[in-house]
Amino acid sequence: MQQVYINQLSRHAGEEVTVRGWLYNTRSSGKLMFPQLRDGTGVVQCVVFKKAVAPEVWDALNHLGQESAVTVRGTVRADERAPGGFEIDVADAEVLQRAENYPITPKEHGTEFLMDHRHLWLRSRRQHAILLVRHTIVDAVRDFLNRDGFVLCDTPILTPAACEGTTTLFEVDYFGEEKAYLSQSGQLYNEATAAAFGRVYCFGPTFRAERSKTRRHLTEFWMVEPEMAYATLDDVMNLSERFLSSIAARVLEERPEELKVLERDTSKLEAITPPFPRLHYDEAVRILHEGHERGEMEQRFEWGGDFGSPDETYISGRFDKPVMVHHYPAAVKAFYMQRDPERDELALGVDVLAPEGYGEVIGGGERATSLEFLEEQLRLHELPREAFEWYLDLRRYGSVPHAGFGMGIERCVAWMCGLEHIRETIPFPRMLYRLRP
RNA sequence: UCCGCAGUAGCUCAAUGGCAGAGCAUUCGGCUGUUAACCGAAGGGUUGUAGGUUCGAGUCCUACCUGCGGAGCCA
Numbered sequence: 001m002q003q004v005y006i007n008q009l010s011r012h013a014g015e016e017v018t019v020r021g022w023l024y025n026t027r028s029s030g031k032l033m034f035p036q037l038r039d040g041t042g043v044v045q046c047v048v049f050k051k052a053v054a055p056e057v058w059d060a061l062n063h064l065g066q067e068s069a070v071t072v073r074g075t076v077r078a079d080e081r082a083p084g085g086f087e088i089d090v091a092d093a094e095v096l097q098r099a100e101n102y103p104i105t106p107k108e109h110g111t112e113f114l115m116d117h118r119h120l121w122l123r124s125r126r127q128h129a130i131l132l133v134r135h136t137i138v139d140a141v142r143d144f145l146n147r148d149g150f151v152l153c154d155t156p157i158l159t160p161a162a163c164e165g166t167t168t169l170f171e172v173d174y175f176g177e178e179k180a181y182l183s184q185s186g187q188l189y190n191e192a193t194a195a196a197f198g199r200v201y202c203f204g205p206t207f208r209a210e211r212s213k214t215r216r217h218l219t220e221f222w223m224v225e226p227e228m229a230y231a232t233l234d235d236v237m238n239l240s241e242r243f244l245s246s247i248a249a250r251v252l253e254e255r256p257e258e259l260k261v262l263e264r265d266t267s268k269l270e271a272i273t274p275p276f277p278r279l280h281y282d283e284a285v286r287i288l289h290e291g292h293e294r295g296e297m298e299q300r301f302e303w304g305g306d307f308g309s310p311d312e313t314y315i316s317g318r319f320d321k322p323v324m325v326h327h328y329p330a331a332v333k334a335f336y337m338q339r340d341p342e343r344d345e346l347a348l349g350v351d352v353l354a355p356e357g358y359g360e361v362i363g364g365g366e367r368a369t370s371l372e373f374l375e376e377q378l379r380l381h382e383l384p385r386e387a388f389e390w391y392l393d394l395r396r397y398g399s400v401p402h403a404g405f406g407m408g409i410e411r412c413v414a415w416m417c418g419l420e421h422i423r424e425t426i427p428f429p430r431m432l433y434r435l436r437p
Numbered sequence: 438u439c440c441g442c443a444g445u446a447g448c449u450c451a452a453u454g455g456c457a458g459a460g461c462a463u464u465c466g467g468c469u470g471u472u473a474a475c476c477g478a479a480g481g482g483u484u485g486u487a488g489g490u491u492c493g494a495g496u497c498c499u500a501c502c503u504g505c506g507g508a509g510c511c512a
Contacts, residue, residue: 081471
């Protein structure tokens, strides 16, 4: 007897197989039953005739609660009436555990209820589809970087100090001797490994203790950060463009069924191909001013500020591809950004704004190379010099132009899936008011 | 942290200041091709918490709690 996964059933038409799974839903009609089984790879409809099985099998399946653990043995048969095109004529079945009163019924539920039952919600079709797309995106990210010559060189999660000194950090007691902080970026360590390996990336959890409460924020999220030695802002933009395009292509290729479940407009993903529009900050501001004059933007944007969420949405809304905004004012960017040699008030940084209001998915740029400049920046930002001594070493010993970016995986998943909220893009989201389950 | 909205059965929601309701889920019964199956019946309530106004509060007022949406900050 071969044990088969549901997504492989089409290869076993006419054969007798065993499927092991959980009861998804049942329809019963007296002497005929249609239990639907899911096994993690898909859902299949089973057909049970009362006369075709032993009485105890019929009784066991009858009135069985949703999500009970069941194995069935039967013959695979193509049938137009079956969702998915194939069904199983059941000859025998075994109930491993009878589940009663499964809380998530095949009806509508509110967000709070579903989030409280996240450990069970993951079993539902839509969540299942999202997390499979996430899996493919993570896979595509690793494949792309590995094939492009980047070396995975992960950076620490427990760190002694703020990397950028701006956002709030989660504090951890380190053996009662000192405070440690959960990493909010692998950026600075990446610069060290890039000087060791040339092209590197880190990919792991990132923590931000910001009291943000929007559909784009998690307190714990996954970020991939490539960093290249001997590279410039243009190299970062070229990489971002190829990177996002390859991810979109992989999702389209490998997850058409899941995109259908999510009712994603795939033409939006097909549009993600190089080249992406590149917008100097000055031009972006001009677009915002035009928007204001047309009455499409409430307030007139002041040159020099960072873009707020409505600004990003307005700018990206004018393109059907991701937009790369570069040369931001240095004042709104991190201290380690390289300055524009022609206009010192600008930083060689770039934000990639995703279309459809998904906001900033990538942020990056060229890093400062000068020891003196960084020493001055540390002073201006009132950062503890001792903590950054090792970082300054990177400018003492073979300092070269180098650049990189960070991409938030969950924002990418939300974008690719066309989701309203980032909370569904990670199995167990951590948010301002959500630490459990 | 600020602004706005909400909280009624296990779930999703209704109820003009005047008897606490429906659908789904659950339990029982019926049905040999169902597609969120259908038909019939039953059980199920301290209306988020604490005060207040009123003859009378799910409904109006105040505070708090919880959640949702947005802003700021950011990926």
